[in-house]
Amino acid sequence: MAVQRPLPYATPETRPFWGYTKQHELRMQKCLDCGHIRWPAGMFCPKCLSDKSEWVKLSGKGSVYTFGITHYIYDKWYTDKVPYVVAVIELAEGPHMMGNVTGFKHEDIKVGSPVEIYFDDANEEFSLPTWRPPK
Amino acid sequence: MESIKDKVCIVGVGYTPQGRIPNRSALSFHVEAARNAILDAGLTPKDMDGILAQPATGDPTVNAWQISQLLGFHPRFGADQSAMGATAGGMVFHAAAALIYGLASYVVCTYGESPLSGGYGAGAYGRGAGDRAAFGWYGANTGYSLAARRGIAKFETGPETWKEIAVNQRKWANLNPRAMMHSKKMTYEDYYNQKFYVEPFRLYDICLVSDSGRAFVMTTAERAKSLRHRPVYVMGVGQYHPAWDPAQADHLAGPIGAVPSGEEAFRMAGVGVKDVDAAEIYDCFTYTVELSLMGYGFLGPGEGKDFFKNGRTAPGGEFPVNTSGGLLSESYQMGFTPLTEGVVQLQGAAGDRQMGPKTNTKEPEIILVSGNGGVLQTHATVILRR
Numbered sequence: 001m002a003v004q005r006p007l008p009y010a011t012p013e014t015r016p017f018w019g020y021t022k023q024h025e026l027r028m029q030k031c032l033d034c035g036h037i038r039w040p041a042g043m044f045c046p047k048c049l050s051d052k053s054e055w056v057k058l059s060g061k062g063s064v065y066t067f068g069i070t071h072y073i074y075d076k077w078y079t080d081k082v083p084y085v086v087a088v089i090e091l092a093e094g095p096h097m098m099g100n101v102t103g104f105k106h107e108d109i110k111v112g113s114p115v116e117i118y119f120d121d122a123n124e125e126f127s128l129p130t131w132r133p134p135k
Numbered sequence: 136m137e138s139i140k141d142k143v144c145i146v147g148v149g150y151t152p153q154g155r156i157p158n159r160s161a162l163s164f165h166v167e168a169a170r171n172a173i174l175d176a177g178l179t180p181k182d183m184d185g186i187l188a189q190p191a192t193g194d195p196t197v198n199a200w201q202i203s204q205l206l207g208f209h210p211r212f213g214a215d216q217s218a219m220g221a222t223a224g225g226m227v228f229h230a231a232a233a234l235i236y237g238l239a240s241y242v243v244c245t246y247g248e249s250p251l252s253g254g255y256g257a258g259a260y261g262r263g264a265g266d267r268a269a270f271g272w273y274g275a276n277t278g279y280s281l282a283a284r285r286g287i288a289k290f291e292t293g294p295e296t297w298k299e300i301a302v303n304q305r306k307w308a309n310l311n312p313r314a315m316m317h318s319k320k321m322t323y324e325d326y327y328n329q330k331f332y333v334e335p336f337r338l339y340d341i342c343l344v345s346d347s348g349r350a351f352v353m354t355t356a357e358r359a360k361s362l363r364h365r366p367v368y369v370m371g372v373g374q375y376h377p378a379w380d381p382a383q384a385d386h387l388a389g390p391i392g393a394v395p396s397g398e399e400a401f402r403m404a405g406v407g408v409k410d411v412d413a414a415e416i417y418d419c420f421t422y423t424v425e426l427s428l429m430g431y432g433f434l435g436p437g438e439g440k441d442f443f444k445n446g447r448t449a450p451g452g453e454f455p456v457n458t459s460g461g462l463l464s465e466s467y468q469m470g471f472t473p474l475t476e477g478v479v480q481l482q483g484a485a486g487d488r489q490m491g492p493k494t495n496t497k498e499p500e501i502i503l504v505s506g507n508g509g510v511l512q513t514h515a516t517v518i519l520r521r
Contacts, residue, residue, distance in 0.1 A: 071333070072331075086281070
């Protein structure tokens, strides 16, 4: 049997997010009362506790807040992927989110390196927001 | 907060076999550790009326009431409690409150886990929760490696500092027959020769995984006087939980919860960092030791390279840290490993690793203990004295 790729675990909170990424759009919830853009997804604004929000489209630009280079194979699917970069991306709009970074020589990636988004179509349900050096 | 200074004591510690121990449930480790702690204090089931248990990772068969039943007592006070690695420190708070207000007379606090031998918690440390596996983010290794990389970017730290922490602690483990790494020496070369797990961490930056339990018993200072061991007093406590998931946290390079929880504990204890003879620091990773001691004010950002060198925190050093070998080299019982080691050192019951003439170190009067959970998400500080 083919090794299965680990996939996101969509919850009622994150299902809209994964719906948008499938269309290659990065969207997060913006509070309609105080304007705060939040991540992770949730019912309420963590700044003002408002329950009113809309999913706004983000620029897909950001920088590497921090990163690690994974050498150990935690899941068979990664056997031919190691070493790979796991990072926290600081989005231009503020929120931090995890993601993989590609397209850098590992010795060139730095905390603060600018990155832009592309979408890795993992299967028919999920496209993963992924990051590379800006063109 | 009302001061609890010197009102309660830790009066017994319970150990179990630790390492790869087949055919043992997590529950059995809780029960054995609790039994041994009760016996160590010189108590019987008839004396016991309080219990706090840290349930094993996801194991529904472990709870406080099952443990008290198996040890033959009916608690008046008890709970399952978890703040991950900060749980043991948090239990000291809750037990203290219960004891001071007369809700209980003797409280046993317990931990047990069997992740190596197929217990319910097996694999929990390496699991990719939620969306994480899709990004190759697994367990604590990834989260703490990302924290450490942020540290490297913000102040001078890295393997040069961390190797000192790993090697110094191993020297303590070499004096501790219970330690999983008791017979295994470590040189700087050994440290660098290990492969990366999640870079910047090599194998010896990462704590052990153990089948084991650990427990301690608390009572009032008044009752402690007539028990078996020299009482170990709780001088100060503090908690602070930055809480944010590492993917959203902005404290990965500090300041972590050690700062406010340390300030609170020192204020209550009426002492400062200069009065502390040794520290038992929650060391899930080498970097956590550096970051926690920084938070308490023992060293400034970037000073780690010098702070730990020349065996300063090793046997024979002027400031012993993690004198059992710690989570890195003794055994992983979450916050129970550092807390119980602080107690045993102050009891004078630490055997070959006892601080004082035996290890060419200071006779300890005051020891600081930290607990840290999640990825720098929870923090508890306990200051103990003899």
